[in-house]
Amino acid sequence: MKKPDGKVVLLGDMNVGKTSLLHRYMERRFQETVSTVGGAFYLKQWGPYNISIWDTAGREQFHGLGSMYCRGAAAVILTYDVNSLQSLTELEERFLALTDSASADCIFAIVGNKVDLSDDCTLPPDENRPEKSGASCGSKVRKQVRAEDAIALYKKILKYKMLDEKDVPAAEKMCFETSAKTGYKVDYLFETVFDMVVPIIVRQKAEGPPQTVDITDYKPAKRTKSGCCA
Numbered sequence: 643m644k645k646p647d648g649k650v651v652l653l654g655d656m657n658v659g660k661t662s663l664l665h666r667y668m669e670r671r672f673q674e675t676v677s678t679v680g681g682a683f684y685l686k687q688w689g690p691y692n693i694s695i696w697d698t699a700g701r702e703q704f705h706g707l708g709s710m711y712c713r714g715a716a717a718v719i720l721t722y723d724v725n726s727l728q729s730l731t732e733l734e735e736r737f738l739a740l741t742d743s744a745s746a747d748c749i750f751a752i753v754g755n756k757v758d759l760s761d762d763c764t765l766p767p768d769e770n771r772p773e774k775s776g777a778s779c780g781s782k783v784r785k786q787v788r789a790e791d792a793i794a795l796y797k798k799i800l801k802y803k804m805l806d807e808k809d810v811p812a813a814e815k816m817c818f819e820t821s822a823k824t825g826y827k828v829d830y831l832f833e834t835v836f837d838m839v840v841p842i843i844v845r846q847k848a849e850g851p852p853q854t855v856d857i858t859d860y861k862p863a864k865r866t867k868s869g870c871c872a
């Protein structure tokens with residue numbers, strides 16, 4: 643197997659569509675998924691570099707693995723469901739701390755997935771939020787999370803990381819809305835992130851191998867019959 647030069651990690655609550663986004667990008671289709679167990683990765687050739695893209699499990703029981711997957715990551719894609727405010731809140735409360743093990747110059751992207759369920763129902767900024775999830779908006783569900791909410795989270799991340807807004811990509815550039823189902827903005831998301839991680843990969847390579855063990859170097863002692871990689 644080719645050795646990855648850099649790592650991108652998808653984090654976020656269960657059911658937000660991390661696996662579906664990765665399938666859509668790598669396999670060019672939307673297919674039924676099962677909730678991820680542990681983690682799995684794809685390798686993507688980007689220019690002269692091999693980038694490993696890690697899909698992690700959002701389920702609470704696998705939470706402890708998150709910081710291991712993030713170790714040395716050049717980028718973290720924090721994913722939520724635009725129809726679930728709770729899934730955005732979880733990014734701050736549960737997932738952000740897992741990124742402490744990422745590279746010091748790690749890029750952060752915030753991705754609101756499943757816009758196909760609500761893309762023509764954006765809540766106007768001056769309107770109160772619906773009381774309950776699933777408020778009707780024509781034939782679609784009203785979107786619960788506004789782009790401004792994601793931008794506010796990005797700014798909180800910069801504060802948490804003690805980064806200056808001037809030194810990092812603008813919030814508007816790093817907050818995306820996607821649909822794994824229709825493919826909307828999925829290529830744009832991954833390709834923007836890949837372009838941004840190249841300088842980090844170049845620096846990481848110049849500095850030599852990391853002193854910490856990388857999960858991507860892990861070689862199982864014995865393969866199961868199915869060759870499972872979960």
Ligand SMILES: Nc1nc2c(ncn2[C@@H]2O[C@H](COP(=O)(O)OP(=O)(O)OP(=O)(O)O)[C@@H](O)[C@H]2O)c(=O)[nH]1
Pocket residue numbers: 654655656657658659660661662663673674675676677678679698699700701755756757758759820821822823824
């Ligand atoms: N309508 C719609 N459904 C989606 C989209 N992305 C994912 N889904 C559905 O949402 C459910 C969860 O998707 P997954 O990709 O398995 O979610 P996940 O974030 O990987 O979940 P965990 O592995 O449990 O952490 C599945 O039923 C998907 O078919 C999308 O963009 N639009």
Ligand SMILES: [Mg+2]
Pocket residue numbers: 660661662675676677678697698699700
């Ligand atoms: Mg999954």
